[in-house]
Amino acid sequence: MKSSSLPIILLLFIFGSLVANCGNPSTEKQHETAHSEETVPVDYMKLGAGIAGATRDALGKQLVQAISTLGTAKAIDFCNTRAIPLTDSTAMAHNAKVKRVSDKARNPDNQANEKEIAILQEWKEQQAKGDSITARLLEADGKMIGYYPIKTNGMCLQCHGMSGKDILPDVLAAIQKNYPNDKATGYVADQIRGMFVIEMDK
Numbered sequence: 503m504k505s506s507s508l509p510i511i512l513l514l515f516i517f518g519s520l521v522a523n524c525g526n527p528s529t530e531k532q533h534e535t536a537h538s539e540e541t542v543p544v545d546y547m548k549l550g551a552g553i554a555g556a557t558r559d560a561l562g563k564q565l566v567q568a569i570s571t572l573g574t575a576k577a578i579d580f581c582n583t584r585a586i587p588l589t590d591s592t593a594m595a596h597n598a599k600v601k602r603v604s605d606k607a608r609n610p611d612n613q614a615n616e617k618e619i620a621i622l623q624e625w626k627e628q629q630a631k632g633d634s635i636t637a638r639l640l641e642a643d644g645k646m647i648g649y650y651p652i653k654t655n656g657m658c659l660q661c662h663g664m665s666g667k668d669i670l671p672d673v674l675a676a677i678q679k680n681y682p683n684d685k686a687t688g689y690v691a692d693q694i695r696g697m698f699v700i701e702m703d704k
């Protein structure tokens with residue numbers, strides 16, 4: 503492949519997924535049931551990690567695209583209206599429920615519950631000790647639930663960093679307008695910002 507065609511392909515891909523995610527959530531179910539499920543034990547930790555990774559990649563691509571075409575302040579509106587439908591469509595494709603939560607949520611719908619806060623706390627302690635942070639898998643109500651950490655990098659700080667330093671005034675205004683109870687500022691790079699919670703049928 504000629505290297506010059508790569509950006510065009512990437513753009514097509516991004517716009518393709520934008521269009522796909524702007525429409526009404528599809529009611530068509532994808533019939534991908536694994537018939538070998540009974541004989542081969544499912545690695546739920548890995549299955550959940552794959553779903554979390556795919557969601558992270560898709561969100562990341564949309565975010566970078568929105569920032570570069572609209573600017574950071576307008577990308578706030580974009581996050582507000584699009585972030586949730588995207589996770590839903592990914593969830594449907596994998597017959598799983600995807601949540602993105604935080605102990606310091608911007609959108610109150612993304613507030614972590616007690617169990618999730620306890621895991622976030624353990625991860626912060628692991629990180630403080632210099633240990634590697636490990637994903638968790640729990641079983642509850644006949645479902646397998648995977649918990650996967652979300653960390654900040656430098657790019658996140660323009661919307662989640664220090665106001666007055668990393669977050670520009672027009673961006674801060676857009677955040678405050680859409681999220682009057684925002685708790686998700688004051689981060690530095692490489693901090694635990696939240697988690698993906700992937701709920702899977704057994």
Ligand code: HEC
Binds near residue numbers: 569574575578652653
């Ligand atoms: C353009 C601004 C912007 C950037 C850049 C950005 N975010 Fe966010 N983030 C938001 C907005 C707006 C929401 C609320 C979305 C919603 O309503 O669900 C949000 C929500 C989240 C949530 C869900 C929990 C919550 O607080 O509602 C997590 C986790 C998160 N962001 C992590 C990140 C990480 C990690 C990065 C960097 C890789 C990042 N964000 C970059 C604007 C941004």
